Amino acid sequence: MIPLPLAAVAELTGGAVHGDGADAVVRGPVVIDSRAAEPGALFAALRGERADGHDFAAAALAAGAVGVLAERPVGGPAVVVDDVRAALGRLAAGVLARLPDTTVIAVTGSAGKTSTKDLIAQVVEGAGPTVWPPGSYNNEIGLPLTVLRAEERTRHLVLEMGSRGAGHITYLTGIARPRVGVVLNVGTAHVGEFGGRDKIAEAKGELVEALPADGAAVLNADDPLVRAMADRAGARVVTFGRSADADVRAVDERLDDAGRPRFTLVTPEGSAPVELRLHGAHAVLNALAAAAAAREVGMGVADAAAALSRAVPASRWRMEVTERPDGVTVVNDAYNANPESMRAAVDAVAHMARGRRAWAVLGEMAELGASSAAEHAKIGQHVAERGFAGLVVVGRNAAAMAEGAERVGSWTGECVQVDDVGAAVTALRERLRPRDVVLVKGSRVAGLERAAEALLAGEHRGEGGRPHADGSAEPEGDRT
Secondary structure (H helix, E strand, O other): OOOEEHHHHHHHHHHHEOOOOOOEEOOOEEEEHHHOOOOOOOEEEOOOOEEHHHHHHHHHHHHHEEEEEEEEOOOEEEEEEOOHHHHHHHHHHEEEEEOOOOEEEEEEEOOOOOHHHHHHHHHHHHOOOEEOOOOOOOOOOOOHHHOOOOOOOEEEEEEEOOOOOOHHHHHHHHHHHOOOEEEEOOOOOOHHHHHHHHHHHHHHHHHHHHOOOOOEEEOOOOHHHHHHHHHHHOOOOEEOOOOOOOEEEEEEEOOOOOOOOEEEEEEOOOOEEEEOOOOOOOOHHHHHHHHHHHHHHHOOOHHHHHHHHHOOOOOOOOOOOEEOOOEEEEEEEEOOOOOHHHHHHHHHHHHHOOOEEEEEEEEOOOOOHHHHHHHHHHHHHHHHHHHOOEEEEEEEEHHHHHHHHOOOOOOOEEEEEEHHHHHHHHHHOOOOOOOOOOEEEEOOHHHHHHHHHHHHOOOOOOOOOOOOOOOEEEEOOOOO
16 A cells, blocks of 8 residues: 555545544555554454454554544544445545556456456566455455555556446446456346346446546457447457457367366467466456456567466465365365356366266355246256266255256266255265365355365364454455
């Protein structure tokens, strides 16, 4: 973060300094977890369903925080505002306004946002210092926290923007207006909340509408709903995809034995070979989006291709491939799930397991509304059609997967239904053989990352969830 006196923080947030220290300088980081406070930090005391950050203000100050962004006096240096969450956004917007040499690149889509954000960042950092978020910091808390990590030397700020309805992305672009906006796809994630794919497309297109005239809308040419967003763009439109008329496209695609894509990256300026370290054919479109974004900040095709070939998975529980000593390969893709990402993961593991047995441990795909049972059944059917040796369905809300698998009369695999993660681990341990390949995937509510971790650790680790910031707020968004 750029250095700011508490008085300047108050000016940017519309708050007032309480206690001593108006001239004390915040040098960062801005944190929402008192355990992460350090000398020079600013602690944002967010209220949440389970805890109130104000109760941890004293601990943050004792750890060296310069002050607290709060909604009431906390017995120490503080900037008191009406709403800490909104003030965090205003602070981020004010800091970014003081960084005119920083280019904001924003990514949205129903699937692949985080992986693509990680790819873009790893590519463009070759053209200058780059800041990007860990995991899926794509909501009204996580995005400002990422922006506030930017410094005067930052040249690229790569952000992920999620949405649960109309206006959410507009709010986020009000904090950090992008010059390059990438829209990956419009799928069925959270369709129950939105009310249909057309509504999801409307919300995703808010990113395109926010771009300045000298910016670029980077759109997936293979997705008709995304391609149609060109009509909403006041900025220049650049397309990517497998379509022959895409500006940035892939040809000569193939997968190696580990399911890692190899292809030739083709742009108007030339072409270059890419050998991804990521798994699954679906990673190709993410890589093309990253290449298109890199092109917009001046990177040549050879440099972008080389950077893509060096890039590694940077966020947890997204196609993490680990081999146990007995040769069992565990693919932990448990961060989140929707029908599109489920099918992509199943296809990737089916390829990786050629000549070996494949197992799928799958949990529910949340927020699919009236289509939930049908979509779960389709995934079970897809697992069976791809020839998996077995399917372990975790939780009642995913039960339709078993029904779908059992409809495939030619399938000779085994289907097991269990109630929770512990039972899933037990069931799989009884069935696994050396060299089997296991896919673990479900929505966040399923918590299936614990199953993957237990399979790798050799023991079940219990039912604990993710740590939250003092229990008061969650910076990672589970949004489409």
